[in-house]
Amino acid sequence: MIAAAQVTYTAAQAWSDLAQIGPIVAVTVALLVAVVVDLLLPRGLRGPVVTVIAIVGLVSALAIAAYRLVNGYGGPAYFRFVSGDAFALFFEMLFALIGVLAVIVSSSYVRRRGLYEAELQVLTLAAIVGMMSLAAAGSLVTVFLGLELLSIALYVSCGYNRIELPSQESAAKYLIIGGFASAFVLYGMALIYGATGTTVLSDIATRVTSDSAGNPLLLLGVLLMGVGFAFKVSAAPFHMWTPDVYQGAPLPVTAFMSVATKAAAFAMILRVFNYGLGHLGPEWQVLLAFTAAASMVVGNLMAIVQASLKRMLAYSGVAHAGYILVGVLAGGRAGVAAVLFYLFGYVFMNFGAFAVVSTLSGPAGDGDLYEDLNGLAYRNPTLGVLMSVFMLSLAGFPPMVGFFGKVFLFTAGISAGWTWLVVLAVLTSVVSVYYYFRVLFHVWSPLPEAPVRFAFGPVRGPVTVVLLAGVFAVALGPLSGFLLQVGLNGAAPLLSGR
Amino acid sequence: MLSAIWILPALGGLIVCFLPRGAARVGAILVALAELALTLVVAATFDASHHGYQYAEQASWIAQFNVSYHLGVDGLSVWLLVLNALIGALAVLATPAAWPRASAFLGLMLLMESGMAGVFLSVDLLLFYVFWEAMLIPAYFLLWLWGEGERPNYAALKFVLFTLVGSLLMLVGVLGEYVFSSAHTFDLPALAAQPPSPAIQFGLFALFAAAFAVKIPVWPLHSWLPDAYMSAPTPFLLLLAGVMGKTGAYGMLRVLLPLNPHPVNWWDWNWVLPVLAVIGIAWGALLALAQRDLKALVAYSSISHMGFIVLGIFALNAQGQEGALVQMLNHGIIVPALFLIVAWIYARTGSRDRSVLTGLAPAMPVLAGVFLVVTMAALGLPGLNSFVGEFMTLLGAWQLSPWLAVAGCIGLILAPIYMLRLFQGAMYTEVAGPPDHPAEGVVRKDMARGELALIAPLLALMFVLGLYPYLVVHALPALGQGMQVLHW
Incomplete structure (x- = not known):
């Protein structure tokens, strides 16, 4: 604390630190440039130019992260407040990829809905900077900084379609409940700082031993942070905001939130619980095991009765959070690697599904009912086949990536003794097949007599994204050995401290 | 390869x-x-x-x-x-x-x-x-x-x-x-x-x-x-x-x-699956008896025959498991043949109702002949394939427990009843109805050459496996890994 004043900070050190957070810097620069360009350019050019800038920034972040991952990567930077380790790089690549997909889908969506383009891209970039900081966080302070940055950007994005009431409702709900969750997390962090005297995670990891289990400050801190984290990953019983927020927000924002926020929140859980508070495992595992079981049951059962695709996917997201928590509970290298693998696969299958739904929107609104999918396979065979691939992957059918993700999660779960949770996960995923197949039913059912609500407008961008996601969702399955190795490398930094 | x-x-x-x-x-x-x-x-x-x-x-x-x-x-x-x-x-x-x-x-x-x-x-x-x-x-x-x-x-x-x-x-x-x-x-x-x-x-x-x-x-x-x-x-x-x-x-x-x-x-789990298998044999056969729809009848008879396979496997001896393999192949030959015949009868008469279909044989003698062979195979006539498999599974089951084998025989007794009743009724019962008999006025033509060619390999296999089951059984010792019998 006081020690920081005595440190000399050389220029060489500054450059090396900057290199550690290279991907974050790239996105931040793109964000700042985009804001300025948005002010200076003539009206007609703003949208397309900002979109291009966003894509360039994200792709360069991806390239920097990939380069650092291949050519050896460092450890802590900025007095251990941030880290450029393999775990951070994994998530930075993931967020950059999601960002590219989201920007493309948004660009096409806002044009069809007649919304303003540039600001949404800027907000997406800001959220990504927050997410990347979260994944790279080496200290509770950085964790909270990243969490707030991503949350505030998303509060605004949710209300982006401000003339529509559902969008306003979505933003208001997310703001209030998100703020509530942030407060929980912050209070928990304060208590943990009180108990350990530090916010740096590696110091917490050494100071909190299994003997600390009796410390009420720590336990209360873990409880409060656990509740806050569960809000963020939308795990039951703290999932109530998810369906309403997802339904009201503009579709690309929903798609982005459903995968990126979830991944970021899991990165945060892994950093704080599995790494920082690893020795308190038995304590937080009780909490998360209950949350995981509740998420699987509630998510899958509630998804059955939804009429809106957005709400169905929201509840299915709750269920998937439950599955992923199995890997968090299992911990260890296999468990963390399984979580990373699953998140990577989940991004493509879930974002792909949302991107397909986003093609159904027109000037009049979003087509998010099951009926709007009727005959999709005959209206647009590419989208029909790909939507089927995403649903089968979400349902966990081989050879799609969703299946291998479940295999790795459940293997880790059984190895760590969470067999009952795995059996519950398996049984509830049978339930999930019902509602995923209901989508297939509408996609492949013969064309309706009545005209469909939403004919296809110019949707070239999203189709590209859907195709890309579909290729990933299928191809990553058989190639899962490679991706798992990336996940295992990413998991390593969380274990070296102990 | x-x-x-x-x-x-x-x-x-x-x-x-x-x-x-x-x-x-x-x-x-x-x-x-x-x-x-x-x-x-x-x-x-x-x-x-x-x-x-x-x-x-x-x-x-x-x-x-x-x-x-x-x-x-x-x-x-x-x-x-x-x-x-x-x-x-x-x-x-x-x-x-x-x-x-x-x-x-x-x-x-x-x-x-x-x-x-x-x-x-x-x-x-x-x-x-x-x-x-x-x-x-x-x-x-x-x-x-x-x-x-x-x-x-x-x-x-x-x-x-x-x-x-x-x-x-x-x-x-x-x-x-x-x-x-x-x-x-x-x-x-x-x-x-x-x-x-x-x-x-x-x-x-x-x-x-x-x-x-x-x-x-x-x-x-x-x-x-x-x-x-x-x-x-x-x-x-x-x-x-x-x-x-x-x-x-x-x-x-x-x-x-x-x-x-x-x-x-x-508990001694050895008994669970054989008993379920025997119940399945009897259950499928009894329900097959009660069906009027041809397709449903064959479906339930299929449940009954699959029971023999499970019984053979869980007899946990060489005869039983060899019989199960033979029966797997037999079932894979007979049931498709039966479903093909049902489909052809339906295509000609527009009905799958056993109580409506009568006296088809004079109009379609070849189909009747083919149906006869398949019926005989399905009910386990010696010389045709199903007999070999069912006999071997029951032999295996007898070694496990004579009672199981005896109970399994219920299926063998019921099979001729529902199969022969089906065959006789559809093919040979006199057409003795009023002129507005539902089956009248439908296309009554015999099997086409293509159809005969389609089912011919199945018929041939019924005889081949019935007379020379060694063809498939002899390969059995060449196992990739120990089957249960080898160290039981």
Whole structure:
């Protein structure tokens, strides 16, 4: 604390630190440039130019992260407040990829809905900077900084379609409940700082031993942070905001939130619980095991009765959070690697599904009912086949990536003794097949007599994204050995401290 | 060589999906026949004196979990592969060119055939599971989009959900084998060599048994079958009834018993499955007696006959399990033949109602003759194939417990009743109704040459296997890994 004043900070050190957070810097620069360009350019050019800038920034972040991952990567930077380790790089690549997909889908969506383009891209970039900081966080302070940055950007994005009431409702709900969750997390962090005297995670990891289990400050801190984290990953019983927020927000924002926020929140859980508070495992595992079981049951059962695709996917997201928590509970290298693998696969299958739904929107609104999918396979065979691939992957059918993700999660779960949770996960995923197949039913059912609500407008961008996601969702399955190795490398930094 | 057996129909199926109608049918037939030739070459060059997997192919797949891409054939799988290819070829040939959306239908059929071939080929547990689940996707679409009857969607969804409950439980079992076996691999021979502790085996046994019992199906998990068979279109039904049920029985012999040879925990589990099998034999036969619809009758008789297979497997002796394998092939030959005949009668008379169909033989003597042979085979007449299999399974069951064998004979007694009553009623009862008899005025023409050619291989096999069962049994000692009998 006081020690920081005595440190000399050389220029060489500054450059090396900057290199550690290279991907974050790239996105931040793109964000700042985009804001300025948005002010200076003539009206007609703003949208397309900002979109291009966003894509360039994200792709360069991806390239920097990939380069650092291949050519050896460092450890802590900025007095251990941030880290450029393999775990951070994994998530930075993931967020950059999601960002590219989201920007493309948004660009096409806002044009069809007649919304303003540039600001949404800027907000997406800001959220990504927050997410990347979260994944790279080496200290509770950085964790909270990243969490707030991503949350505030998303509060605004949710209300982006401000003339529509559902969008306003979505933003208001997310703001209030998100703020509530942030407060929980912050209070928990304060208590943990009180108990350990530090916010740096590696110091917490050494100071909190299994003997600390009796410390009420720590336990209360873990409880409060656990509740806050569960809000963020939308795990039951703290999932109530998810369906309403997802339904009201503009579709690309929903798609982005459903995968990126979830991944970021899991990165945060892994950093704080599995790494920082690893020795308190038995304590937080009780909490998360209950949350995981509740998420699987509630998510899958509630998804059955939804009429809106957005709400169905929201509840299915709750269920998937439950599955992923199995890997968090299992911990260890296999468990963390399984979580990373699953998140990577989940991004493509879930974002792909949302991107397909986003093609159904027109000037009049979003087509998010099951009926709007009727005959999709005959209206647009590419989208029909790909939507089927995403649903089968979400349902966990081989050879799609969703299946291998479940295999790795459940293997880790059984190895760590969470067999009952795995059996519950398996049984509830049978339930999930019902509602995923209901989508297939509408996609492949013969064309309706009545005209469909939403004919296809110019949707070239999203189709590209859907195709890309579909290729990933299928191809990553058989190639899962490679991706798992990336996940295992990413998991390593969380274990070296102990 | 073995990779080609599953890749050929998979690739062929994907290509056929995008071909125009006429070309799709020709392409599908070519692929199916090439597949049949490929499996026949493997069967012909199979070395029955060799112990272990033959034509094995192994490559590392997911190295971190010791998952390998490992294929092989042995005495258990080689003839099932041929059966799969044969029924697949017949099913493609039985699809008329005028079939609705024929390209997609044929493509999906080939994909399903590929999945089942993969199940029979896999020597790696995870690979086995991948193929096991993968074959379900085309099956679902085939059953739903081309299904007959009122609610094909309901039948298809019921089929998928039933199967999935079992197979997802099996997924836990698959992962459990990896975690609890000291081998820490998914390779079947290695897992069989180092089974987990008996108490763990008990749990894993139950998980695997659930999946295979649903697929076969074993009473009381059979309720998806009548719905699925009733709404399945005939070409797909050949594959579904002829081969898919066998994957469950095959899984019992390949995975369930070798990997969990001594599961003991709270009670003597040895009796559970044989008793369920015998109940299934009687239950299926009794329900077959009560059916008026021809298709439903054959469906329930199929449940009854599958009971013999399970009984043979869990007799846990050589005769029983050899009989089970023979019976798997027999059932795969007889049931498709029966469903073909039912479809042809329906095409000619517009009815499948047993009480309406009478006196067809004079109008269609060849069909009557063919039907007679198939009926005799189905009820187990000595000299035809089914007799051999049922006799061997009952012989095996007798060694386990005479009472089980006696109870199993109920099926043998009831089979002639429902089969002969069906045959006589439909073919030979005098047409003694009023002039406005429902069956009057329909097209009454005999079998076409194409139809005869379609069923001829099945008829020939009924005689061949009936008179010379050694053809398939002699390959059995060439097992890739110990079957249960070898160390019981």
